Amino acid sequence: MRFSRRSFVSGTAASAALVILPIPVAALDLSDDVAVHIDDILDGRDPREGGIELDAPAVAENGAQVPLTIRVDSPMSEDDHVTAIHIIATANPAPGIGSFHLTPHLTRAEVFTRIRLAEEQEYLVIAELSDGSVLQAAARTAVTQGGCVT
Template sequence: MDLTRRKALALGTGTLAAAMLAGLPAFASLTDDAIAAMTGGADITEGGIDLTAPEIAENGNTVPVEVSAPGAVEIALFASGNPTPAVATFKFGPLAGSRSGSTRIRLAKTQDVVAIAKMEDGSFRKASATVKVTIGGCGG
């Protein structure tokens, strides 16, 4: 094989790109790390938290999400397929009338939206919903 300057440049660029991509953590791993940081590695129980998100979002730029958990002191929302998975955190004081929140989030692609609630007794609750995104909202 005759190695020309053009072939050498292409080979070097391809090698560099492969090396850079191999060093990137998966987004799901980022989500797990963010959840572990919130919970301190404590066990998480399914249920006890209501998460409402659309099954299909035609536009990932503004996806409406509602979450509620009676007895929660904090609720965090994570989008497992986004480059930055932590998308919202709601904190509640002892005089909060309800332990709920709603917002609109951006989703890059079809993915799971996960809600983690820290309860007054220090335990953690989890709920998740899959949202199918037609047009991504994170600039992909």
């Protein structure tokens, strides 16, 4: 049986609708510059794994525009809310993707944006909470056409 490129691409697009499974951050092999970038965010704090749901394609056709929804389990109350969410690439020319700043005026700790992935890779999300604790999660997205990080 032969597959044309077109049928392969449409097939991968259909499978891309799935929520990707989280990867333990401890399982990642991080380069020095990524590790330094993460350490700067953590500032000595010890992150807990989980509490973060990442919704992104398992396969992105265009690495320059990868949709990413981040949901952190938080009541977003004055006393208990997410204050920041950082996104970090592990195989881009630079690790920083961006940082959200949240307030209790938000009804939920759910944000959507689009990110650049130069190639297939894992990316990390670190959430800072108002009580000073930190959560982390990672996911992997394959890229059909690399996001030219112009």
